[in-house]
Amino acid sequence: MTDTLQFFIDQQAVPFQPGQTLMQAAQAAGLYIPHLCFHDGLTPHGSCRVCIVEINGSIRAACTTPATANLQVHSETSALRTQRRQLIELLFAEGNHLCPSCEVSGNCQLQALAYDLGMTHYEFVPLDPHRQNDGSHPDLFIEQDRCIFCELCTRSAQQQDHKNVFGIGGRGADTYLFAQADSSRLADTAITAQDHAAHICPVGCILPKQGSYQIPIGQRVYDEQPIHLRGNHRPDEQDATP
Amino acid sequence: MTSSSTASASGLPRLFSRSAPLPQWDAAAAQALLQARFGRLWQRQDLLQALIVIQHHFGAITAPAQTWLARHCQSNTADVRALIHFYHFLQEERSTPHQILFSSNIIEEQQGMRTLFDELRMGTHGLAEVGLTSCIGLSDQGPAALVNGHPLTRLSGQRIREIQRQLQQQIPLAQWPQNWFRVDDNIQTAGRLLQFQPDPALFLSQLLAQAPQQVIDRVQQSGLRGLGGAGFPTGRKWQACAEAPGADRYVICNADEGEPGTFKDRVLLQHNLDAVLCGMRMCGHAVSARHGILYLRGEYLFLFDAINTRLQQWREQQWLNADFNIEIQLGAGAYVCGEETALLESIEGRRGIPRIKPPFPVRNGLFQLPTVVNNVETFAAAAWLLQSGVDAFRAVGTEQSPGTRLHSVAGDCEKPGIYELPMGASVQDLLQACAARNPALVQLGGPSGVMSSPADWQQPLAFEGISPGGSVMVFDASRAHFNIARNFTAFFQQESCGFCTPCRAGTQVLLRDMDCAAQGQQHADLNALATLINSTSHCGLGQTAGRPVLHWLQMNAAKKTEVAHD
Amino acid sequence: MSTDAASTVKVKVATCSLAGCFGCHMSFLDIDERIIPLIDVIQFDRSPLTDIKIIGDCDIGLIEGGLCNEENVHVAQQFRQHCKILVAVGACAINGGVPALRNRYSAQECLEESYLHGLGVVDAQIPNDAELPALLPKVVPLQSAVHVDYFLPGCPPPADAFMEIINAVLQKREPQLDYATRRFD
Numbered sequence: 001m002t003d004t005l006q007f008f009i010d011q012q013a014v015p016f017q018p019g020q021t022l023m024q025a026a027q028a029a030g031l032y033i034p035h036l037c038f039h040d041g042l043t044p045h046g047s048c049r050v051c052i053v054e055i056n057g058s059i060r061a062a063c064t065t066p067a068t069a070n071l072q073v074h075s076e077t078s079a080l081r082t083q084r085r086q087l088i089e090l091l092f093a094e095g096n097h098l099c100p101s102c103e104v105s106g107n108c109q110l111q112a113l114a115y116d117l118g119m120t121h122y123e124f125v126p127l128d129p130h131r132q133n134d135g136s137h138p139d140l141f142i143e144q145d146r147c148i149f150c151e152l153c154t155r156s157a158q159q160q161d162h163k164n165v166f167g168i169g170g171r172g173a174d175t176y177l178f179a180q181a182d183s184s185r186l187a188d189t190a191i192t193a194q195d196h197a198a199h200i201c202p203v204g205c206i207l208p209k210q211g212s213y214q215i216p217i218g219q220r221v222y223d224e225q226p227i228h229l230r231g232n233h234r235p236d237e238q239d240a241t242p
Numbered sequence: 243m244t245s246s247s248t249a250s251a252s253g254l255p256r257l258f259s260r261s262a263p264l265p266q267w268d269a270a271a272a273q274a275l276l277q278a279r280f281g282r283l284w285q286r287q288d289l290l291q292a293l294i295v296i297q298h299h300f301g302a303i304t305a306p307a308q309t310w311l312a313r314h315c316q317s318n319t320a321d322v323r324a325l326i327h328f329y330h331f332l333q334e335e336r337s338t339p340h341q342i343l344f345s346s347n348i349i350e351e352q353q354g355m356r357t358l359f360d361e362l363r364m365g366t367h368g369l370a371e372v373g374l375t376s377c378i379g380l381s382d383q384g385p386a387a388l389v390n391g392h393p394l395t396r397l398s399g400q401r402i403r404e405i406q407r408q409l410q411q412q413i414p415l416a417q418w419p420q421n422w423f424r425v426d427d428n429i430q431t432a433g434r435l436l437q438f439q440p441d442p443a444l445f446l447s448q449l450l451a452q453a454p455q456q457v458i459d460r461v462q463q464s465g466l467r468g469l470g471g472a473g474f475p476t477g478r479k480w481q482a483c484a485e486a487p488g489a490d491r492y493v494i495c496n497a498d499e500g501e502p503g504t505f506k507d508r509v510l511l512q513h514n515l516d517a518v519l520c521g522m523r524m525c526g527h528a529v530s531a532r533h534g535i536l537y538l539r540g541e542y543l544f545l546f547d548a549i550n551t552r553l554q555q556w557r558e559q560q561w562l563n564a565d566f567n568i569e570i571q572l573g574a575g576a577y578v579c580g581e582e583t584a585l586l587e588s589i590e591g592r593r594g595i596p597r598i599k600p601p602f603p604v605r606n607g608l609f610q611l612p613t614v615v616n617n618v619e620t621f622a623a624a625a626w627l628l629q630s631g632v633d634a635f636r637a638v639g640t641e642q643s644p645g646t647r648l649h650s651v652a653g654d655c656e657k658p659g660i661y662e663l664p665m666g667a668s669v670q671d672l673l674q675a676c677a678a679r680n681p682a683l684v685q686l687g688g689p690s691g692v693m694s695s696p697a698d699w700q701q702p703l704a705f706e707g708i709s710p711g712g713s714v715m716v717f718d719a720s721r722a723h724f725n726i727a728r729n730f731t732a733f734f735q736q737e738s739c740g741f742c743t744p745c746r747a748g749t750q751v752l753l754r755d756m757d758c759a760a761q762g763q764q765h766a767d768l769n770a771l772a773t774l775i776n777s778t779s780h781c782g783l784g785q786t787a788g789r790p791v792l793h794w795l796q797m798n799a800a801k802k803t804e805v806a807h808d
Numbered sequence: 809m810s811t812d813a814a815s816t817v818k819v820k821v822a823t824c825s826l827a828g829c830f831g832c833h834m835s836f837l838d839i840d841e842r843i844i845p846l847i848d849v850i851q852f853d854r855s856p857l858t859d860i861k862i863i864g865d866c867d868i869g870l871i872e873g874g875l876c877n878e879e880n881v882h883v884a885q886q887f888r889q890h891c892k893i894l895v896a897v898g899a900c901a902i903n904g905g906v907p908a909l910r911n912r913y914s915a916q917e918c919l920e921e922s923y924l925h926g927l928g929v930v931d932a933q934i935p936n937d938a939e940l941p942a943l944l945p946k947v948v949p950l951q952s953a954v955h956v957d958y959f960l961p962g963c964p965p966p967a968d969a970f971m972e973i974i975n976a977v978l979q980k981r982e983p984q985l986d987y988a989t990r991r992f993d
Binding site: 044046047048049050052059061064066083086087090091093094122123124125127148149167168169170171172173174175176178179180181182183184 | 309312318319320321323324325327328329576593598600735736737738739740741742743744746747748749750751754755758764765766767770771774777778779780
Binding site for chain 3: 111218
């Protein structure tokens with residue numbers, strides 16, 4: 001018998017290396033666990049909570065839970081699917097996620113997860129945020145009301161581009177994404193359109209100023225294929241070598 | 243020194259006196275204040291502490307102050323503002339010399355706080371900033387408020403009118419009547435812990451005669467469990483920290499007593515400070531740590547100078563020295579910082595966002611070094627058990643929860659205050675002791691604890707029974723459960739750090755949908771939403787934020803069943 | 809004809825557009841020739857297709873658009889009272905859609921921009937005829953005012969989604985929207 005370390009997701013064996021999280025091992029094994037704030041080239045974060053799994057009756061985020069040998073993990077249960085859908089619904093209700101008026105519709109990972117998890121609507125009262133947008137940068141635009149606070153951009157800038165570009169400020173309902181400059185303007189940071197961080201936003205918050213409609217609505221990434229098959233990929237993402 | 247910091251008897255500058263804020267930003271004055279605060283060159287990790295000093299002395303951290311601070315620690319002002327915006331007591335602008343924040347605890351709300359708040363707000367016409375803040379730990383002598391960080395207790399309509407007169411006549415805060423600021427201990431039942439006034443010299447000689455492992459063994463044998471609420475075995479925590487690899491270690495006293503309705507740690511810090519310091523010193527010896535930090539919640543700023551003075555006396559006596567020293571770090575209005583890893587982030591000068599666990603602080607704590615974080619009462623109890631012995635410690639309480647427990651009691655009762663009872667005493671015992679008036683509901687352990695009804699009141703208050711959370715709020719039959727649940731939900735919404743989806747977005751939506759439900763409008767499934775928040779949130783705050791709504795729904799459902807059966 | 813009508817009771821359908829653009833109605837008409845057999849089994853009540861102004865008792869109500877003024881709320885309530893099954897049709901009905909972009913601003917700011925300060929405004933004045941329904945402070949989804957049974961997302965929902973909901977009602981089963989018919993854009 002092999003002495004490979006393994007745990008189980010919905011009875012399926014998943015091999016892992018010591019130090020890997022459940023998500024990292026699952027991703028390496030080609031098993032999709034829905035997520036937004038996880039990226040395999042960046043440190044785990046655990047803020048979106050969409051990757052919740054059940055272990056011994058309690059709910060954990062797969063992206064921050066270390067893999068241990070022979071762990072029994074439940075992922076595709078109807079209860080978890082419902083809660084994941086509710087989390088997606090909360091994110092929709094929280095921000096300005098009005099798909100028909102958004103440039104990334106069809107390429108958006110939040111929207112793709114909504115499709116995949118069977119969301120048609122949400123019952124929550126929309127929160128209608130009202131944050132200051134930032135159009136200062138020549139190549140990039142920040143539509144603040146669409147931020148889901150996943151901090152992929154923050155981490156990508158630090159860990160892949162080695163630049164201090166983004167940060168999260170405030171708290172609770174008043175949490176906001178900001179540019180690390182006295183002016184709080186993106187133009188005054190070192191980010192360029194070629195940086196990893198400029199191509200990692202999973203929603204329509206950090207947008208390129210050019211080329212948004214080159215591929216028409218209806219023919220985009222998640223129009224063609226559901227996210228559980230396609231994975232969390234932007235059509236323009238950069239090579240993820242850190 | 244600057245005019246705003248007067249020297250105390252011990253020769254230490256009084257950093258947080260009641261002097262009015264300086265009207266103008268003055269970099270030289272700020273430099274002197276920060277020198278007094280740190281006594282060394284400060285850096286980015288000290289930024290929060292620096293902001294607190296600046297806030298207190300200038301009333302706000304204005305743009306030039308932000309620039310000055312950012313330049314000093316090689317950062318940018320957006321980064322400084324990001325921090326300011328996290329902590330409720332830090333602000334960028336100040337319109338008036340006086341700022342008065344009313345404690346929005348449900349107990350004080352039920353004592354008429356809203357009327358007083360409205361009266362003061364209407365009557366001051368731009369003479370003071372008037373606002374609300376989460377519980378300030380004075381619900382046994384409320385309604386209470388903070389004026390420029392200093393507590394005003396026992397507020398009444400009469401007092402509000404007097405305050406208005408002070409404001410109208412522009413009388414400096416330092417000259418307001420002293421008795422308005424009186425904070426009583428209100429000790430109703432003093433057990434062995436509240437009577438414990440150790441002689442530090444004797445305690446230290448007894449402590450240092452024992453090997454660190456011996457001390458840990460005693461704590462393990464005593465069965466002492468963390469009295470911040472979670473009840474983790476203290477000895478096991480100390481053992482794990484002692485065994486964790488690290489060039490250095492930290493002992494942190496969590497005095498961020500933010501759970502609404504809780505004020506026992508305030509009383510311990512005022513009344514039994516040496517016991518707490520002995521406990522910290524003991525832990526430092528046990529785990530071979532050289533640094534102790536007492537993280538004091540911003541609401542207890544008025545205790546800072548007294549504690550600092552006492553620490554100085556300990557240093558002068560060599561009870562604190564190069565082997566082990568203790569310093570105070572202040573919070574600035576953020577309940578979440580009571581969560582131990584958020585507290586570490588705050589001490590490191592960042593927003594109080596709870597870390598991913600594991601790793602736990604005993605291995606990767608402050609600055610990634612092994613760290614023990616214990617509650618104020620836990621340290622005092624540890625010191626007691628070292629001095630009195632394991633058998634004496636276990637002689638009181640239950641098998642699984644030995645020792646005594648301090649309960650902060652407030653609400654509809656004749657004798658609010660502190661009750662020290664053996665672990666395992668029942669809610670009924672407490673209700674009798676405090677002369678509760680027609681009690682119908684009792685909240686145990688604050689909003690994150692449990693709402694109990696008469697059927698639960700014979701149960702023991704112990705870790706194996708019903709939550710011995712340190713706070714007991716008594717509600718008589720006239721109090722509407724919805725209003726209590728709404729107040730608690732609003733509290734969680736305001737105190738959510740904003741890191742994870744369910745807590746950040748969920749608490750906002752939950753509050754709105756509760757209001758829709760109360761007004762008979764369409765609303766989401768509150769039960770499903772509250773359950774989602776509890777089961778999927780990142781930290782303990784979120785994992786309990788749905789409880790008040792669930793308790794309210796459950797008790798409502800039970801009542802309906804009762805009616806149906808009648 | 810008369811024997812047909814006697815043997816089958818037709819399913820009554822009402823439709824309307826509130827704060828929408830009628831795009832959903834256009835998409836409904838994209839069912840093209842499939843409308844011919846449908847006419848044998850359904851009958852339109854209040855709808856822009858019939859010009860009936862007052863809704864009678866119906867089996868299905870299809871509402872396009874969110875709620876932006878008091879009249880919208882009134883119509884939504886009427887539909888709820890008269891329809892056994894109420895369906896929110898399209899992005900605007902479901903979450904406010906494009907009209908909800910005005911929620912960043914107050915209703916007064918929107919009126920001032922449109923009628924007083926906007927580019928090209930002549931004879932600037934905010935209309936104040938008593939007949940005009942008052943704007944709601946915010947554009948809100950249909951389900952914030954009335955209970956909604958089913959949701960057809962999309963801007964607009966594809967014709968197949970309309971067929972599916974109507975067929976499901978005719979066949980007395982739960983509607984099943986597959987991946988392609990459940991788009992938000």
